[in-house]
Amino acid sequence: MQLVLERRAERSGTIALVSPLIAIGLTILTMVILFAMLGKNPLLALHAYFIMPLTDGYSLQEIAVKATPLVMIAIGLSLCYLANAWNIGAEGQFVIGAVAGSWIAVKTQGTDAGAWVLPAMLILAAAAGALYALIPAICKLKFGASEILTSLMLVYVADLFLDYLVRGPWRDPQGFNFPTTAEFDPVATVPLLIEGGRLHFGSVIALLVVVAAAILLRHTIKGFEIRVVGAAPRAARFGGFNANQLIILTFAVSGALAGLAGIIEVAGPIGHLQPGISPGYGFTAIIVAFLGRLNPLGILIAGLFLALSFIGGEQAQIAMKIPLDVTKVFQGILLLYVLACDSLVLYRFKLVFANRQVTRGAG
Amino acid sequence: MELVEAIILAVLAASTPLLIAATGELVTERSGVLNLGVEGMMIVGAACGFAGAWLTGSIFIGALFGMVAGALMSLIFALMALGLAVNQVATGLALTILGVGISGLIGAGFLGERITPAVHLYIPVLTDIPLIGRVLFGEDGFVYFSVALIVGVWWFLYRTRAGLILRACGDNHVSAHALGYPVLRIRTFAVMFGGACAGLAGAYLPLAYTPFFIPGMTAGRGWIALALVVFSSWRPGRLVVGAYLFGAVTILQLHAQGWGVGIPSQFMSALPYLATVLVLVLLSRARSGGSTAPAALGTVFVPDR
Numbered sequence: 001m002q003l004v005l006e007r008r009a010e011r012s013g014t015i016a017l018v019s020p021l022i023a024i025g026l027t028i029l030t031m032v033i034l035f036a037m038l039g040k041n042p043l044l045a046l047h048a049y050f051i052m053p054l055t056d057g058y059s060l061q062e063i064a065v066k067a068t069p070l071v072m073i074a075i076g077l078s079l080c081y082l083a084n085a086w087n088i089g090a091e092g093q094f095v096i097g098a099v100a101g102s103w104i105a106v107k108t109q110g111t112d113a114g115a116w117v118l119p120a121m122l123i124l125a126a127a128a129g130a131l132y133a134l135i136p137a138i139c140k141l142k143f144g145a146s147e148i149l150t151s152l153m154l155v156y157v158a159d160l161f162l163d164y165l166v167r168g169p170w171r172d173p174q175g176f177n178f179p180t181t182a183e184f185d186p187v188a189t190v191p192l193l194i195e196g197g198r199l200h201f202g203s204v205i206a207l208l209v210v211v212a213a214a215i216l217l218r219h220t221i222k223g224f225e226i227r228v229v230g231a232a233p234r235a236a237r238f239g240g241f242n243a244n245q246l247i248i249l250t251f252a253v254s255g256a257l258a259g260l261a262g263i264i265e266v267a268g269p270i271g272h273l274q275p276g277i278s279p280g281y282g283f284t285a286i287i288v289a290f291l292g293r294l295n296p297l298g299i300l301i302a303g304l305f306l307a308l309s310f311i312g313g314e315q316a317q318i319a320m321k322i323p324l325d326v327t328k329v330f331q332g333i334l335l336l337y338v339l340a341c342d343s344l345v346l347y348r349f350k351l352v353f354a355n356r357q358v359t360r361g362a363g
Numbered sequence: 364m365e366l367v368e369a370i371i372l373a374v375l376a377a378s379t380p381l382l383i384a385a386t387g388e389l390v391t392e393r394s395g396v397l398n399l400g401v402e403g404m405m406i407v408g409a410a411c412g413f414a415g416a417w418l419t420g421s422i423f424i425g426a427l428f429g430m431v432a433g434a435l436m437s438l439i440f441a442l443m444a445l446g447l448a449v450n451q452v453a454t455g456l457a458l459t460i461l462g463v464g465i466s467g468l469i470g471a472g473f474l475g476e477r478i479t480p481a482v483h484l485y486i487p488v489l490t491d492i493p494l495i496g497r498v499l500f501g502e503d504g505f506v507y508f509s510v511a512l513i514v515g516v517w518w519f520l521y522r523t524r525a526g527l528i529l530r531a532c533g534d535n536h537v538s539a540h541a542l543g544y545p546v547l548r549i550r551t552f553a554v555m556f557g558g559a560c561a562g563l564a565g566a567y568l569p570l571a572y573t574p575f576f577i578p579g580m581t582a583g584r585g586w587i588a589l590a591l592v593v594f595s596s597w598r599p600g601r602l603v604v605g606a607y608l609f610g611a612v613t614i615l616q617l618h619a620q621g622w623g624v625g626i627p628s629q630f631m632s633a634l635p636y637l638a639t640v641l642v643l644v645l646l647s648r649a650r651s652g653g654s655t656a657p658a659a660l661g662t663v664f665v666p667d668r
Contacts, residue, residue: 005448005665038468086452139640144647148399148452149590153636156583164629286456325467325578332403332461336443339454343447347665 005343006350019341020291020298024305026341027334034329040320048319049312049330059315061198063307065269068206069094069261069278071303073285075213076254078294082217084230085247089136089151090258091282092158093129097259098266099162100128102273105188106170106181117187121263129259130252132158137251141244147251155282163275170273180274190268202264207300209257214296226250258282279310280328287335290342306331370614371498375506376572378610380405380564382509384588385595385602386516387560392592393520394553395533395546397661398440399455402585403462404558405565408433410466412566413473413576422481426505426566433562434555436462441554445547448663463579470576481505481571505567512560517599529553533657536664546664561585583636590639594646596655605642612638 101121136151172182217223292298313327411432416425481503595602616631
């Protein structure tokens, strides 16, 4: 007797809807076991992770602040993954965007530059992120080099470049030798939505990106082409869609969004350029994209959920001394369960009684 | 003279983890499976390897811990990508994210601890030969094992029937299945071999390269190992050349930083990563006539019954 996988005649709509919920349930179950193994009270730990951040206004704002880059990057990545292009270097595009935008902030520091500074920073960051993402796209199309590996290698290069800038030419002379630029001027800072709060204008941009992506995918021909090229490459060829052009487009858009997220993070919550501007947003966004089923609205919800896990992880560390790495384990397990549950949309399990007829026929 | 010898020794030490991890991944990919989780398996191998050596005081047991940890991680991958027919690229990424977290959890208890690193071979007279003595007769066990490993893999793939069947699974799983070979079981073994190698390669870092564990100490070596497999055109012989070339680039940039060449150190540190991109581009271009990758690499296989 054996458990085997069998392709469904058509994809199951019910499972497509509930599979992320099953995945979250299984993840929480696994976390309970992990907490118990670490010698922590699982119920208290779950409370610290998922309930405590929802109970005060400051943490709620902080969730929205953390979800902003995650959602923006994940929307771009979802376009790539829908078109079957594997950009996994969003972390690097995020950093390059932050660096490019900061260049204007650093150069205009202390001058009487006007209100054009912040818009210019955003545009330059998006352009730089797009260009940086085009490197792996072009290497793939022109030379056939794996975009997975090249985009990832460029993450390390971007991190080192940022490190060089803040330790070298851009270091704040009054910064007591810390590797950071000076605080950005007010005109180079993303404005807050509530005076004295944490929520900033970047979250509004993220929401606009979600809406734009939803319209692109559901109501435009380009969106249709992206979905067809990924789901049925042969049909797309017969339909005369230009797959190469779509790879360029999706890489450029995802790079631009990651770059934009980078400068918003630096000119918003952080306020200056420094190493370690991202706790792995570019990689967590991959989980957000899949947990949200590559769907804009789903990504918005998934982004908020993973932001909750970041904040919850910090609170659990303060309240219960649970190591921060638990959050990474949580995210990894979650992605595995999401992928496993997604498999059940296309396949189902079947019990097979070991090829009895074959044995009989042979005997 | 002594400087040359020191550089060769350093290159060998830097190349060995790349060679071991890439050898494992080569076997995995020849069976038709693309496991992008090498970095994750390596970092877990590093944490478990160090834990094993620290607890037992034996480098050998530490290395075994690393191998078992890597194989267990790869078993998760096999369960997902082979058992549940999940997209291999996404599963591999998930494995790396998970691995970074797990290694942080395990390694947290051992931060700041030190062990006695793996001993180097010493044969009187032979090891004392100038220039080549220490290179040939004065290495640690990992270096010799890595050479034996790649020779063994070459022999297995090209000189045994089992190796032929494994390659057949990688080139055309439908035909291999039609001939009656258990494609998924063969692939599971190949994936676990790759995992054990990645775990061992990770364990090499805290057991022989530096005598302590730091989080994230693999620093992208798992990804470079993946690129090396592409570089090698999936052939063991070229893999050796590639691994030592990359080791040389790593060591040269370190020395260049020491010599105080007027280039910022961050640019030198970026060299191995940039070299990887460049190599991928040049090689993929040279091969425009046709891909040398296993034909079924990375594709999902669900046998008909």
